Amino acid sequence: MRKLAAFGLALLFLAGQALFATSATSSGGWPWPAAPSAAAAESNDVLRVRVDELSPRLVRSDTSEVTVVATITNVGKRPVSEIVGRIQAGQRQSTATQLSQTLAEPPASESGWSQWVGVRGGLAPGEKARLRISASPATLGLTEPGVYPLLLNVNGTPSSGAPARLAAVNLLLPVLGEATGGSPAPTGVLWPIAAREPKVVSAPHDGPVVLADDSLAGELAPGGRLHSLVSTAESRRGQAALFGSLCYAIDPDLLETVTAMGRGYRVRTSSGTVEGTGSESARLWLDALKTLVQGQCVIETPYAGADLASLTTVQSEVDLVGEAVTNGATFLDVLNLGPTPGVLWPGGRLTPSAVAAVADAGTTTVITAPGRAGGSDTSAGGSGVRVVTYDPLVAAGFGHASARGSNSAVEQPRVATQNALAAIALRGGLSDEAGGKAMLVAPPHDWNVTGDDLTALLDSLAELQGRQLVDPVPVTELLDANATPAENTTGRSARPATRPLPDSLVSTLSEVESTVADFQAAMSVDPTRQVEPVNLVRPLHNAVIRATSASWRTERAQRKATEAAVSQVRQLTGRVSVTTPSQPVSLASGSSPLPVTLSNDLPVAVTVRIKLTNSPGLRPSRVEDTPLAAHSRVSRFIPAETLRSGRFMVNVSLSTPTGTTLGHTARMELMSTEFGVVTVVLTATAGAALVFLSGRQIYRRVKTRGEERG
Numbered sequence: 001m002r003k004l005a006a007f008g009l010a011l012l013f014l015a016g017q018a019l020f021a022t023s024a025t026s027s028g029g030w031p032w033p034a035a036p037s038a039a040a041a042e043s044n045d046v047l048r049v050r051v052d053e054l055s056p057r058l059v060r061s062d063t064s065e066v067t068v069v070a071t072i073t074n075v076g077k078r079p080v081s082e083i084v085g086r087i088q089a090g091q092r093q094s095t096a097t098q099l100s101q102t103l104a105e106p107p108a109s110e111s112g113w114s115q116w117v118g119v120r121g122g123l124a125p126g127e128k129a130r131l132r133i134s135a136s137p138a139t140l141g142l143t144e145p146g147v148y149p150l151l152l153n154v155n156g157t158p159s160s161g162a163p164a165r166l167a168a169v170n171l172l173l174p175v176l177g178e179a180t181g182g183s184p185a186p187t188g189v190l191w192p193i194a195a196r197e198p199k200v201v202s203a204p205h206d207g208p209v210v211l212a213d214d215s216l217a218g219e220l221a222p223g224g225r226l227h228s229l230v231s232t233a234e235s236r237r238g239q240a241a242l243f244g245s246l247c248y249a250i251d252p253d254l255l256e257t258v259t260a261m262g263r264g265y266r267v268r269t270s271s272g273t274v275e276g277t278g279s280e281s282a283r284l285w286l287d288a289l290k291t292l293v294q295g296q297c298v299i300e301t302p303y304a305g306a307d308l309a310s311l312t313t314v315q316s317e318v319d320l321v322g323e324a325v326t327n328g329a330t331f332l333d334v335l336n337l338g339p340t341p342g343v344l345w346p347g348g349r350l351t352p353s354a355v356a357a358v359a360d361a362g363t364t365t366v367i368t369a370p371g372r373a374g375g376s377d378t379s380a381g382g383s384g385v386r387v388v389t390y391d392p393l394v395a396a397g398f399g400h401a402s403a404r405g406s407n408s409a410v411e412q413p414r415v416a417t418q419n420a421l422a423a424i425a426l427r428g429g430l431s432d433e434a435g436g437k438a439m440l441v442a443p444p445h446d447w448n449v450t451g452d453d454l455t456a457l458l459d460s461l462a463e464l465q466g467r468q469l470v471d472p473v474p475v476t477e478l479l480d481a482n483a484t485p486a487e488n489t490t491g492r493s494a495r496p497a498t499r500p501l502p503d504s505l506v507s508t509l510s511e512v513e514s515t516v517a518d519f520q521a522a523m524s525v526d527p528t529r530q531v532e533p534v535n536l537v538r539p540l541h542n543a544v545i546r547a548t549s550a551s552w553r554t555e556r557a558q559r560k561a562t563e564a565a566v567s568q569v570r571q572l573t574g575r576v577s578v579t580t581p582s583q584p585v586s587l588a589s590g591s592s593p594l595p596v597t598l599s600n601d602l603p604v605a606v607t608v609r610i611k612l613t614n615s616p617g618l619r620p621s622r623v624e625d626t627p628l629a630a631h632s633r634v635s636r637f638i639p640a641e642t643l644r645s646g647r648f649m650v651n652v653s654l655s656t657p658t659g660t661t662l663g664h665t666a667r668m669e670l671m672s673t674e675f676g677v678v679t680v681v682l683t684a685t686a687g688a689a690l691v692f693l694s695g696r697q698i699y700r701r702v703k704t705r706g707e708e709r710g
Contacts, residue, residue: 046076047083047123047166049154051415052130057460058425059137059175066142067134068152072167074123081122082163083156085131088113089140089173090149094432096393099172099423102149103396106170109151112141122156137175145177147426171415172397172422174430176467183436184468185428187245187461188475190299190345190367190390193229193289194251195219196446197551198304200260201268201564202571203539205531206603209260212564214267217278220258220285227281228451230288232458242462245472247297249345249445252327253304253546255334258282290335297475299367300339303327303542305445307348307550310501312357314544316513321357324545340476343367347445348550349500350387359385365479367442369395388479390442397423398443413449421460428469435469440478446551501548502555505562509544512565515660516540519573522656524605526630531603536572543568575601576608576628577663578654584647584669593637594620594668596652600628608662610638613651618670619643625657642672 053069068087074080088109093099114135123129133152142148152169195216202210219226236243261282266273302308303324311320328338342364346354350368358366366385370392397420420441429435464470501509516537523533543565552558579597600606607627612620621639628634638652653665 046074046078046080046158047154047156048073048075049085049131049152049167049169051152051169051171051412054171054173054414054418057174057418057421057456058463059142059173061176061178063137065134065136066140066150066173067132068150069130069132070152070154070169071128072119072123072131072154073128074125076158077125078159078161079122079124080156080158080166083119083122083129083154083166084116085119085133085152085154086114086116087133087135087140088151088153089142090151092144092146092148093172093426094146096426096431096433099147099426099431100393100396102172103419106149106151109149109153111148112139114139142173142175145175146430147422148173148175169412169415172419174422174425176425176430176463182429182468183434184465184471185436186438186473186478187424187428187441187470188439188473188478189246189441189461190249190443190475191229191233191246192249192301192443192445192447193226193254194249194301194305194445195254195257195551196225196448197557198253198257198546198549198561200253200257200543200546202568203260203542204571205536205539208263208265209257210266210268210273211257211261211276212268214276214278216257216261217276217281220261220278220281223451224281225448225450227285227288228449228454229447230285230292232451232454234288234292235455236458239462241472242458242465244296244474247299247475248293249299249301250293250331250335250339251301251303251305251445252330253542255286255330258286259334262286286334293335293337298331298335298337298339299343299345299475300325300327300331301445302344302346302348302545304546305347305549305551306545307501307548308346308354308358309349309351310506310548311545312351312353313501313506314513314548315510316541316544317517318513318541319357319361320513320541320545321354322361323541325358325361325363343479345442345445346550355385355387367440367479369442388440390440391423391427393427394420394423394439394441397421411448413447414453417443417449417453417457421457424461425464425469428464430469438473438478439470440475499552499555499558501558505547505558508562509547509565512540512544512569515569515573518656518658518660519569519662521658522607522660523602524607524627526603526605529603529630531630533604536602536604540565540569540572572602573660573662574664576606576654577601578610578652578666580652580666580668584671586671592642593639594618594650594652594670595635595637596666596668597633597635598626598628598654599633601631603630605629606662607657608654609657610636611653611655612638612640613653613665616643616648618650645672647671 050071051068052071053067055067056063059066066087070085072083089112090107090109091111093102114133117131117133119129119131150171150173153165154167155163156166157163199211199213199216200209201212218224221227233246261276262279264279265276267276306324308321308324311324314320325344331337331339342362344358344363344365345367350366355366363385366387368387368389370389398416420443424439424441427435427437427439461470461472465472520533520537523536525532547558547561547565549561552561577599579599581595585594596610598608605627607625609625610623612618619641623638626636648670650668650670651665652668654662656662
């Protein structure tokens with residue numbers, strides 16, 4: 001019995017030692033579970049964590065510690081106490097397939113871990129706290145060159161709850177060895193310069209552009225997203241190979257928008273439009289962009305990031321896809337250079353009809369995500385367009401970066417960039433597979449990272465170059481050599497396929513295009529103004545293209561963009577209008593004409609047709625179509641025949657000769673005291689009939705009385 005008791009005590013001691021070994025202590029010294037409990041699975045959002053710093057981005061043999069700095073926010077409705085966090089590392093990833101699976105479904109990270117670090121005092125709802133965690137590479141189990149999964153694990157105890165994992169971030173960490181690579185991978189980088197979403201809600205021909213908000217002003221100013229993309233790339237001009245491997249993918253809509261901002265613009269607010277604040281920043285940014293891209297690789301993205309598959313479903317007399325992908329004139333006007341001929345990098349879906357449409361527009365090479373055009377490095381659907389895919393593993397790195405709370409995910413661009421860097425390092429030779437395969441690196445079009453993250457990425461690429469893991473080459477060489485990897489991996493694209501435009505919105509946009517075509521047909525060049533009608537309607541086509549943008553993340557955003565397109569058409573057609581007298585019009589006779597005033601506030605001539613409705617008291621004569629000169633205001637008299645006397649209302653409106661309504665309907669109040677010719681004829685006819693019927697009745701009565709007397 002004593003031996004059995006001693007054996008039991010020994011087991012308890014060993015179990016306690018194991019628990020202590022796997023659970024470091026925070027300042028309070030308490031143990032915490034490393035995995036989520038049932039309470040975590042059942043709870044609502046409680047904590048959210050965002051990685052603010054990761055140092056270093058590449059672990060070297062002389063690295064003494066790995067540090068993660070994060071912000072923890074209580075996004076729930078209950079206080080959370082005993083908050084602690086630690087970093088945990090998983091096993092080395094030996095192949096691209098294994099890393100791809102890790103990105104999709106992070107494995108358990110149990111090869112090494114740091115001590116727990118606590119947040120003193122806990123967090124009330126809405127409160128934030130910074131957490132800094134460090135550990136040596138040896139403590140984390142980073143013992144040999146390769147790519148390792150890293151987990152930032154945050155636990156806590158909600159009030160009236162149990163301790164549980166409440167938030168986590170998964171990321172990848174490359175570890176470099178002493179030896180250099182043997183066969184560096186040729187690597188080119190697409191450097192997207194585009195707005196996160198289109199901002200123009202109105203672009204009148206003769207007025208300032210109106211933006212949905214003023215966020216672009218901040219992005220263009222020093223420290224902003226777009227400013228950092230330009231300034232960070234410019235800082236590498238002295239590193240010839242690395243600088244030459246960057247190819248700038250530019251959205252022509254952004255070029256036009258920033259150019260318009262530089263001339264002065266307005267911003268829509270809930271209380272009306274106000275002056276924008278970013279004109280100076282816009283001018284300086286454009287100058288910096290011109291300097292950056294001169295003599296460098298520049299390719300075009302679709303106008304406003306249009307989803308070409310959706311755009312092909314909009315019915316139009318204009319080639320909208322062609323309008324979206326042929327904007328060389330904009331590049332020449334703004335940047336004094338043209339994009340690489342025939343090369344296009346769309347961000348949305350590619351259907352066979354979309355590929356055929358871009359081929360008709362002159363595109364010869366389409367860069368796209370793996371599997372988005374039915375294969376990689378092939379001629380798409382017999383169209384003659386070569387489809388080149390960017391690296392699927394790197395794309396998966398850019399596409400998988402989220403901080404997870406109890407049941408939610410928050411985008412983490414910094415983590416996404418780190419994961420993509422890890423994929424590049426693995427492709428370059430940090431795996432058990434043969435290296436040296438070419439890589440085309442493609443961040444998301446709306447790449448939303450800070451200047452520090454961009455600098456860290458380029459610094460890391462330079463170090464990988466120095467260790468002969470990558471060989472920076474111009475992107476055009478990769479395209480010309482058709483050298484993008486064509487293997488079929490399980491890597492996912494940087495962004496899921498764009499949500500299709502709902503049929504109802506496609507129908508609305510098709511109606512917009514029909515209206516625009518009809519209105520343009522009614523326009524002509526005014527000799528005194530010399531303005532081409534196409535200059536007035538092009539912004540309307542652009543509004544339709546913006547409504548199909550792949551950057552819209554919700555149907556609500558798509559609907560708002562469609563409403564903006566409808567609104568711009570109404571604004572333009574509303575500048576041709578009819579007005580009527582404000583006082584009631586007395587008709588002196590049954591054939592008095594009706595006075596109206598026609599106005600054309602456009603710089604082109606417009607032919608209009610006058611329409612009268614709700615006029616049972618009138619019989620209007622046929623009115624010939626009326627040409628209105630540019631910026632004119634003329635009076636017209638509408639011949640009409642009065643059918644009745646009294647006071648009544650008549651609606652007067654304008655349309656194009658083929659029926660598109662222009663402006664707003666005007667109402668005219670009429671007072672008639674005279675009978676028109678038609679009325680007199682009708683009255684006389686009725687009187688004659690009455691006399692005839694009365695005489696006939698009298699005759700019958702007389703005849704009946706005579707018969708009775710006889």
